[in-house]
Amino acid sequence: MLSKFLKLFRKATVVVPGADKLAKGEARTIQVGDGLAGGKQILLCRSPEGQVYALDTHCPHDEGGKLLAGPLFGGDKAVCPLHNFHFDVRTGKVDKGTCKSAITYNIKEKNGEFHITF
Ligand code: FES
Incomplete structure (x- = not known):
């Protein structure tokens, strides 16, 4: 319980190189930490306008699926x-389907790197 409470105040930033290699309308997956020990798999996405976004790959439909890397549907849908x-x-909001929204993370692009805070 205490660890969950303290986690609310801890923020970690991960720096990932290769931001310039992610094309518009594409997504790429990264692993942050050990998946068996609370690590996360994050989908880095670039919209058709060139903005970057980060979503947790865990599908909120909660039946075992994961959001895919590769071309985004319509250029902006994981x-x-x-x-x-x-x-x-x-936004992480479901556009086709019925479930809650995907988890989103703060992401910035600086000097050819992604800076993801979660
Ligand atoms: S588990 Fe992802 S759409 Fe059903």
Whole structure:
């Protein structure tokens, strides 16, 4: 309980190189930390306007799917292939399907690197 409370005040920033290699309308997956020890898998997305966004790859439909890397549907929708739900990369809101929103993280692009805070 105390660790969950303290976690609210801790923020970690991860720096990922290669921001200039992520094209508009594309997504790429990174692993942060050990997946078995509370690590996260994050989908880095670039919208058609060139903005970057970060979503947790865990699909909020909660039936075991993950948001896919590769081309974004329509240039700005992350896709979970398990039931073909689509999520707006800007907000995480489900666009096609019925479930809660995908988890989003703060992301900035500086000097060719992604700076992701979670
Ligand atoms: S688990 Fe992702 S759409 Fe169903």
